[in-house]
Amino acid sequence: MLGLIVAERLYSDHPEESEGGLAVRLNRLVKREACAKVAEAAGLAPYLIMASAEAMSGGRKKGAILSGACEAVIAALYLDGGMTAARNFVMHYWHDDFAASVPELRDAKTALQEWAQSGALKDKVQPTYVVTERSGPDHAPSFSIEVRVPGHEPQRGEGLTKRDAEQDAAARLLHRMGVWKE
Numbered sequence: 001m002l003g004l005i006v007a008e009r010l011y012s013d014h015p016e017e018s019e020g021g022l023a024v025r026l027n028r029l030v031k032r033e034a035c036a037k038v039a040e041a042a043g044l045a046p047y048l049i050m051a052s053a054e055a056m057s058g059g060r061k062k063g064a065i066l067s068g069a070c071e072a073v074i075a076a077l078y079l080d081g082g083m084t085a086a087r088n089f090v091m092h093y094w095h096d097d098f099a100a101s102v103p104e105l106r107d108a109k110t111a112l113q114e115w116a117q118s119g120a121l122k123d124k125v126q127p128t129y130v131v132t133e134r135s136g137p138d139h140a141p142s143f144s145i146e147v148r149v150p151g152h153e154p155q156r157g158e159g160l161t162k163r164d165a166e167q168d169a170a171a172r173l174l175h176r177m178g179v180w181k182e
Helices: 002-013 019-030 032-042 052-056 063-093 095-099 108-117 162-176
Strands: 128-135 142-148 155-159
Touching: 002 019, 002 063, 002 095, 019 032, 032 063, 063 095, 108 162, 128 162, 142 162, 155 162
Parallel strands: none
Antiparallel strands: 128 142, 142 155
16 A cells, blocks of 8 residues: 555656656655654554563564554555545655655665666676675574675675665675765
8 A cells, every 4th residue: 555655646746757766766765664764753663562572672663563563554544444544644654755755866786786787797697695694683683695796706795684784785896896986
């Protein structure tokens, strides 16, 4: 529901925008961090039912849990009150984000994939990501991930999620190769 509502609004606000530009805006508005921020703003955390061990380890502050709760609320609003109820929630809590929605530069993984597919390399190849290390307790893991592009030395990245570690590895590789200067 969230993706549909956000896509409709973005298309309405930016009819001249290219599909790629709209996709960047959409991804920024529906990603886990955005949903977690809304869950916090809506005050959902105190109402989450979870195991005491999860609550004691900071579960009510975890982005993945808050994001899931936000998406569940949107789905419940849709099921109980229809599209209008879900849309009203999204328009209320994403209002400032829609207003501030500017096309951002592509994230590092997307930029690396586009570069690899652009013909910059002899063969158009896909970057691959391999978890090289996982450390920390289950409730707060840390990841090391290596991105590999044929013909180039692998690059390691670190992060608290696999996604963050992949982004870090891709950004480091792009910087090292001089492709990305951000």
